[in-house]
Amino acid sequence: MKKQMKVTLIVIVAAIIVAAAIYIVRYIKSGNDLLTPVGTRAEFVGDTDKYPSMLRTKGVQIVNAEGEQVVLKGVMVPESHRLYDEKNFDEGFYKKVFDMGGNVIRVPVDPAEYKNDDYYMWRYLDRIVTWAGESGKYVIIDWDYTGNPIDGSGDEMPDISENPLDYSAEFWKNTAEYFKNTPNVIFEIYNEPVGMSDSEWKRCADSLIGVIRDAGAKQLIIVGSPDYCYDLGWLDELGETNNNTAFAVHVYPDKVFWQKFISGYVTSYPIIVTEWGYTDDDVKVKNEKLKGTRNVFGIKFSSYLKKHNVGWVASSYDYKTEPSMFKKNYKNKTKWGEFVAELLSEDE
Structure with a gap:
């Protein structure tokens, strides 16, 4: 025995x-960089004096603390937990992103991934904001819901039980409280509202903006638009705008009349294109709506944005999410990726 x-x-x-x-x-x-808690804090701690200054709206412009106009330009990166699974979530990956040029990155936060990880804030967002700040870049934190925030309807909604509007309020309360004194952070409250009226979306947006402001955060807030963040018509009934808010639009090649739809707004409101892009003939495309070319869509749209000093974020610094800037494993740029690199290098 x-x-x-x-x-x-x-x-x-x-x-x-x-x-x-x-x-x-x-x-x-x-x-x-193990997937373990890295220590929790009530508020972001970093050498923020060296970060880019907090942005605010001034008429149709976005300006920094010195009152100088800042035209945001950059790329959207993959969701953080997915990057970790690929063994790509580290400072080196983001340094390559920053080296492309531009002054901002857009970071999507998947509500399901956030719910499944109590340490998401500290494990991912804290680090990204630090790396970006130290590199002189802004970070748009994109709460990546696509669908109706009131009833949860929509084919792209995550499979979680929480009501989207209530859960969004919880997320923004926590996030705004944590980053309220971090100058390089920008809050994009809801990726793409779908299946609701203009007045319904306005009530949702106002409530989420209120949550952020009540948490003490004064940073720039980006508010999307109905119809997958394309229909800016809801701004006609907006009335007095909330303090320090800009408005997002997403434009892809299937929106052939994009100039007609946005022209009346870029001269009246601070507008940011937080998603745009196309898939050229060098790669296979699953979503036919993204098929486009440099000459027919890319040059025309980017020239329009430049003429009106409208900021933009290209989608996506990725090889999986369409329109992809890479063919495989973040190597070998697609034609779209090469075009983005050219645009971002113009101001370098």
């Missing part, structure tokens, strides 16, 4: 040693 107990004990100890070895190997291979 004693011999059997001894053998059992040896087996248990051996198993513990093997598990510890695997843990250490994972730790080393992941660049000392």
Whole structure:
């Protein structure tokens, strides 16, 4: 019996040693960045005096603390947990993003991933904001819901039980309280509202803006538009705008009359294109609505934005999410990716 107990004990100890070895190997291979809590704080801590200054609206312009106009230009990166699964969530990955040029990145936060990870704020957003701030970049935190925030309808809504509007309010309360003194952070309250009236969306937007302001955050807020963030017509009934808010529009090649739909607004409101892009003939496309070319869509649209000093974020610095800027594993740019790189290098 004693011999059997001894053998059992040896087996248990051996198993513990093997598990510890695997843990250490994972730790080393992941660049000392294990998927474990990194320590929680009530508020972001960083050398923010060296970060870009907080932005605000001034008429149709967005300006910095010195009153100088800032035209935001950059790319949307993949969702953070997915990057971790790919072993790409580290400072080196974001340095490559920053090296492309521009002054902002858009960071989508998947509500389902956020719900499944109590440490999402500290594990991902804290680090991204730090890396961006140290590189002189702004970060748009995009709450990546697509659908109706009131009743939860929509084919692209995450499979979670929480009411989207209530859960959005919870997210923004926590996020705004945490980053309220972080100057390079911008809040995009809801990715793409769908299936609701203008007045319904206005009530939702006002409530989420109120949550952020009640948390003490004074940073720029970006508010999307109904119809997958394309229909700016709701601004006609907006009335007095909320303090320090800009308005988002998403434009892809299937919106052939985009100039007609946005021209009346870029001269009246601070507008930011937080998604745009196309898929050229060098890669296969799943979504036919994204098919486009440099000459027919890319040059025409980017020239229009430049003429009106409208900021933009290109979608996507990715090889999976269409329109992709890379063909495989963040290597070998697509024609679209090459075009974005050219645009971002213009101001360098």
